[in-house]
Amino acid sequence: MAQFFDCRDPVGRVEGIEAATHRIAYGELVVLPTDTVYGIGADAFDPVAVGALLAAKGRGRDMPVPVLIGSWNTLDGLVTSVDARTRRLVEAFWPGGLTLVVKHAPSLSWDLGDTDGTVAVRMPLHPVAIELLERTGPMAVSSANKSGHPAAQTAAEARDQLGESVGVYLEDGPVPGGIASSIVDVTGPVPRVLRVGAIGVDDLRAVVPDLVDGTVTGTPAGA
Secondary structure (H helix, E strand, O other): OOOOEEOOOOOOOHHHHHHHHHHHHOOOOOEOOOOOOOOEEOOOOOOOHHHHHHHHHHHOOOOOEEOOOOHHHHHHHHHOOOOHHHHHHHHOOOOOEEEEEEEEOOOOOOOOOOOEEEEEEEEEOOOHHHHHHHHOOOOEEEEOOOOOOOOOHHHHHHHHHHHHHHOOOEEEOEEEEEOOOEEEEEOOOOEEEEOOOOOOOHHHOOOOOOOOEEHHHHOOOOO
């Protein structure tokens, strides 16, 4: 049976984080707040759990699941190397509403969908999310809604859509942002914007001047 915890209450937060950590370790799904929208998450290194996440959303492998991390340093363990442009973007916008598409290290034993050797990574600016991620390690996290439905702004809204497919719901009230993250692909010779969201192109270019806006040029935004 799904458990629901109100993290606005200190006791509820402690109990909720503990329960969510336990469920993740046993391959179950958790709904958690982030700074953009509520997310449904699983252990990124558990392919069965990631498959259950895709099934809960009604989503196929052709739409790979992004990964949330709890610290800058975690990124170094997921990729072969972090170049200077990527490092500047991380330092400027993490934690926050920027997702980076990177080439993941070939040695990683995960299956997030049809990624073609890449993964979308973000460090969220939300204390509950960070606390959970520090305990679980990288989590595969997608918006907490059925595919094609509005993204949940509260855990209660997520529960209405996802029901018993999720083991633990962590409620922390309406998300402060409510806007999806911006996505920048850093796998090529220059960073390329795939989606404009919480962070504007001008703000990104202030950090990386040669960044290309793929949403304007017609470059496919496939991540």
